[in-house]
Amino acid sequence: MTTVAVLGGGIGGLAASYYLCKSTQVTKVIVLESSSRFGGWLSSTRRSDGAVFEHGPRGIRPAGAVGRNTLNMVDDLGLGGEILPVDYSHVASKNRYVYLNKQLHRMPSGISGLLRTVPPFSRPLLLNVAKEILVRKGKEDDESIHSFVSRRLGKELADIAVDSLCRGVFAGDCRKLSVRSCFPVLFNAEQRRGSLTLGMLLGSGPTPALPPGPLAQRSQTESWAQWSLRSGMQSFPESLSEFLQQSGKVQLHRDAGVQHITHAASGWKIELEDGVISADHIISAMPAKGNFSYMNTEENS
Ligand SMILES: Cc1cc2nc3c(=O)[nH]c(=O)nc-3n(C[C@H](O)[C@H](O)[C@H](O)COP(=O)(O)OP(=O)(O)OC[C@H]3O[C@@H](n4cnc5c(N)ncnc54)[C@H](O)[C@@H]3O)c2cc1C
Incomplete structure (x- = not known):
C-alpha cells in the first residue's frame, strides 16, 4: 500500500x-x-453569449516533448474535440507587439527582421546572434533569465524582448526567474554546445522519446503555434x-x-x-x- x-x-x-x-x-x-x-x-469566465475570458493562461505550446505529452493527455481525457489551434501562418502568431516608451512596436520576425534595425532595438539583431557564438560558457549552476540573456545576447534584448516575453508567459519577472527551470532548452544549449545559436542548429541534447498521439501528430501536420480550448482553459x-x-x-x-x-x-x-x-x-x-x-x-x- x-x-x-x-x-x-x-x-x-x-x-x-x-x-x-x-x-x-x-x-x-x-x-x-x-x-x-x-x-x-x-x-475561465464563460459568458452566456459564448465569449470566454481567461484569468490565467490562454494558450499552450505544442512543441517539444512537454508539448506532445500535454496533447497526449488531452487526447486521453477526451478533450480533442474542444481544441482551438492557432497555426504559425495566423496573424496572431506572426505579429507580436511590445508597448515601450508610449509607443507600440512590432517585434522583428523572420530572417529579414533580423537583418535590419527594427525599433525599439538600436541595431540589427543578427549582430547579437552572430556575436553570441563567441561568448564564453557561464560557470554558475543557474542564474536569472535576464542575466543569462544579457550575458549571451546583450542587455537591450534582455531588457526589451525577454522582459516582456516573461511577463506574457509566466506573469513573472525575468530578473527573478531561473533560466534553468523556465528555459531548460536554452540552458542546455549553452552547457552542451557553448552557444545558443549552435544549440539551436545542432540540437541541445537528448529529449525524452515520446511517441506523439493523434492530437500531437495533428499539431505537427497543421503547424500549430499554440492551442486553447473552446470553453476556456x-x-x-x-x-x-x-x-x-x-x-x-x-x-x-x-x-x-x-x-x-x-x-x-x-x-x-x-x-x-x-x-x-x-x-x-x-x-x-x-x-x-x-x-x-x-x-x-x-x-x-
Ligand atoms: C496571468 C498568467 C498568464 C499565463 N499565461 C500562460 C500561457 O498563456 N501559457 C502557459 O503555458 N502558461 C501560462 N502561464 C503560466 C501557467 O499558468 C502556470 O505555469 C501554471 O498554471 C502553474 O500551475 P501550478 O499548478 O504549478 O500552480 P498554480 O496554478 O498556482 O496552483 C497551485 C495551487 O496550490 C494551491 N495552494 C496554495 N497554497 C496551498 C496550501 N497551503 N495548501 C493546499 N493548496 C494550496 C492554490 O490554491 C492553487 O490551486 C500564465 C500564468 C499567469 C499567472
Missing part, C-alpha cells in the same frame, strides 16, 4: 495525480487544495478532476489548505485546519514560496 499526498490542486498537482493514478506502484492518491476549486491559475482541470474522481484511486479535497508538513519515521504528516493526514510520499505543487514556511527545518522549527 503506497499513499501519495499531492499538495495543491492547480494544473501541476492534477497532472501529477493523473500520472500517479496510472502507476501500479501507487495505491492511493490524496489531493489537498486550499481553495474551493481545482485548477489554480487555469480559470478551465475545461482542462475540470476534465482532469473528473478523470481522477472516476479512477476510484484518488481522493480530491477542496478547502483543505496545508498548514504544516512534518517528516516522520514512517513517511509524512500533513496538518490541515481540521485534522492530520499521513502519506508515504508527498508531491508539492503549491506555490514555491509557500513550501519552505510549511516545513520543519532547523531555522524554521
Whole structure:
C-alpha cells in the first residue's frame, strides 16, 4: 500500500495525480487544495453569449516533448474535440507587439527582421546572434533569465524582448526567474554546445522519446503555434478532476489548505485546519514560496 499526498490542486498537482493514478506502484492518491476549486491559475469566465475570458493562461505550446505529452493527455481525457489551434501562418502568431516608451512596436520576425534595425532595438539583431557564438560558457549552476540573456545576447534584448516575453508567459519577472527551470532548452544549449545559436542548429541534447498521439501528430501536420480550448482553459482541470474522481484511486479535497508538513519515521504528516493526514510520499505543487514556511527545518522549527 503506497499513499501519495499531492499538495495543491492547480494544473501541476492534477497532472501529477493523473500520472500517479496510472502507476501500479501507487495505491492511493490524496489531493489537498486550499481553495474551493481545482485548477489554480487555469480559470475561465464563460459568458452566456459564448465569449470566454481567461484569468490565467490562454494558450499552450505544442512543441517539444512537454508539448506532445500535454496533447497526449488531452487526447486521453477526451478533450480533442474542444481544441482551438492557432497555426504559425495566423496573424496572431506572426505579429507580436511590445508597448515601450508610449509607443507600440512590432517585434522583428523572420530572417529579414533580423537583418535590419527594427525599433525599439538600436541595431540589427543578427549582430547579437552572430556575436553570441563567441561568448564564453557561464560557470554558475543557474542564474536569472535576464542575466543569462544579457550575458549571451546583450542587455537591450534582455531588457526589451525577454522582459516582456516573461511577463506574457509566466506573469513573472525575468530578473527573478531561473533560466534553468523556465528555459531548460536554452540552458542546455549553452552547457552542451557553448552557444545558443549552435544549440539551436545542432540540437541541445537528448529529449525524452515520446511517441506523439493523434492530437500531437495533428499539431505537427497543421503547424500549430499554440492551442486553447473552446470553453476556456478551465475545461482542462475540470476534465482532469473528473478523470481522477472516476479512477476510484484518488481522493480530491477542496478547502483543505496545508498548514504544516512534518517528516516522520514512517513517511509524512500533513496538518490541515481540521485534522492530520499521513502519506508515504508527498508531491508539492503549491506555490514555491509557500513550501519552505510549511516545513520543519532547523531555522524554521
Ligand atoms: C496571468 C498568467 C498568464 C499565463 N499565461 C500562460 C500561457 O498563456 N501559457 C502557459 O503555458 N502558461 C501560462 N502561464 C503560466 C501557467 O499558468 C502556470 O505555469 C501554471 O498554471 C502553474 O500551475 P501550478 O499548478 O504549478 O500552480 P498554480 O496554478 O498556482 O496552483 C497551485 C495551487 O496550490 C494551491 N495552494 C496554495 N497554497 C496551498 C496550501 N497551503 N495548501 C493546499 N493548496 C494550496 C492554490 O490554491 C492553487 O490551486 C500564465 C500564468 C499567469 C499567472
